[in-house]
Amino acid sequence: MGGQPRYLWVAEMLRRPILNGELAPGSRLPSRSRLARTHHVSEQVSRHALRLLVSEGLVEARPGSGYYVRPVPQIHRFSRTDRSSGSGVEPLHREELGTLTVKVNDLVARRLTLRDGEMVYRTRSLGLADGAPVALHTAWEPMVLTQGTLRTPADAEPGTGVLDRLGAAGVIIDRVVEEVGVRPLREPEATLLQLAPGLPVLVVERTHFNGQRPVETSDLVGSVDHCRLLYRLSLARPQKKGR
Amino acid sequence: MGGQPRYLWVAEMLRRPILNGELAPGSRLPSRSRLARTHHVSEQVSRHALRLLVSEGLVEARPGSGYYVRPVPQIHRFSRTDRSSGSGVEPLHREELGTLTVKVNDLVARRLTLRDGEMVYRTRSLGLADGAPVALHTAWEPMVLTQGTLRTPADAEPGTGVLDRLGAAGVIIDRVVEEVGVRPLREPEATLLQLAPGLPVLVVERTHFNGQRPVETSDLVGSVDHCRLLYRLSLARPQKKGR
DNA sequence: AAGTGGTCTAGACCACTAT
DNA sequence: TAGTGGTCTAGACCACTTA
DSSP states (O other), X not given: OOSSOHHHHHHHHHHHHHHHTSSOTTOBXXXXXXXXXXXXXXXXXXXXXXXXXXXTTSEEEETTTEEEEOOOOOOEEEESOSTTOSSSOTTSEEEEEEEEEEEOOHHHHHHXXXXXXXXXXXXXXXXEETTEEEEEEEEEEEGGGTTTSSOSTTTSOTTOOHHHHHHHTTOOOOEEEEEEEEEEOOHHHHHHHTOOTXXXXXXXXXXXXXXXXXXXXXXXXXXXXXXXXXXXXXXXXXXXXXX | OTTSOHHHHHHHHHHHHHHHTSSOTTOBOOOXXXXXXXXXXXXXXXXXXXXXXHHTTSEEEETTTEEEEOOOOOOEEEESOSTTOSSSOTXXXXXXXXXXXXXXXXXXXXXXTOOTTOEEEEEEEEEEETTEEEEEEEEEEEGGGTTTSSOSTTTSOTXXXXXXXXXXXXXXXXXEEEEEEEEEOOHHHHHHHTOOTTOEEEEEEEEEEETTEEEEEEEEEEETTTEEEEEEEEXXXXXOSOO
């Protein structure tokens, strides 16, 4: 067994056949008590090992039923360069979670160059594939832009893109900046995505600009093994020396 | 406390002040036994809560010492939309790892629409920050494009961008497609990046096109908590209805 | 020497699933 | 009804850091 912790050893005993394909996706693993008996460890150790595999995304726990090898995830590609800029979950089925008016927190205030505590609309929507949540989109927009009109995120036809909606309100969006990164999933998101908090997720922080003024910003949070981003960039301009 | 598990409640009690900035990075959290006493839960529960925060990347455990609020790692932003398209590790110090001629594997052959077994130049470079490797760039280019000229990846001035180099060879690159995702770090990369294999890493699969013909493709692999990608997109075109 | 985090044991109850 | 996963209790030892 060597000097490494027992739960890592047990986990490795299960991980190998899963990755080799000897254990087909969907097949059931030994229960934690059976695993403890067969590998001569305490049940706590087998629990730890199984939870580790769950956190790695290799195994799925179905309470009351057992642990199962996870089916190979289907990959969804989000095209980030079409002009619609709806909620950014385009190829997926969108479920609107509604719009609230909230005070900005520091991070969003900085992205929108707002004073701390200013009011914004916060709109959430979920991207679903086969009924399962795959991506979560959270958008923030200063209330002052559209308040009192029918172009607020709350009043507009659901599904209208930001470009169209703000355009109709006289705010022309001519520039988008997207910052892509990975961070651990945090709590309100985890519940909405039906994933474990702490799992790494792909995050796109998108900000729409009217000239130098940011007018809307959003986070697209997607499960790392279901989501990919597709950027199609044109280099049409003639290439001058020195950039 | 409500119906949610106690360890989630304890975790939330710590998470809030951390995210609000009330607990500065580097400050020490209560030990797991102290936490158990003050919150009237078993020590196992406080353990579970603290491990959760560690897995979320908010907290760092120093064995024998305590749990600490994690200092914010320095983040490097890779601008993906400037025209230079060097090795894609622009803001960093680049260390050239050299060029080999190899047979394409299936995956790269598909990206370059080559026949299996055709020869390509493979060029590797490392992006360094403070001497530590942060990102690894691996580029593949069909030999037929530049073989015999002084514009091959091996012969050209190191640091010359693909656009300039291939442009000088008469191959005009007018289009770039980037696919961004996350996958576990694999082996030759892990050693070069001095990271553990299996760690999730950010991957940019970039392909340069001459019209419909792919002429160069590359993988940019970067540590998840040091690397971010920055896409600046212009929406200059007039916005027509229905996309 | 005291405190700490990592690991481990040996139990337990609950809500749920499968039969 | 038996089995399962999620959670929880009440202890324990070790290697390590801190003072």
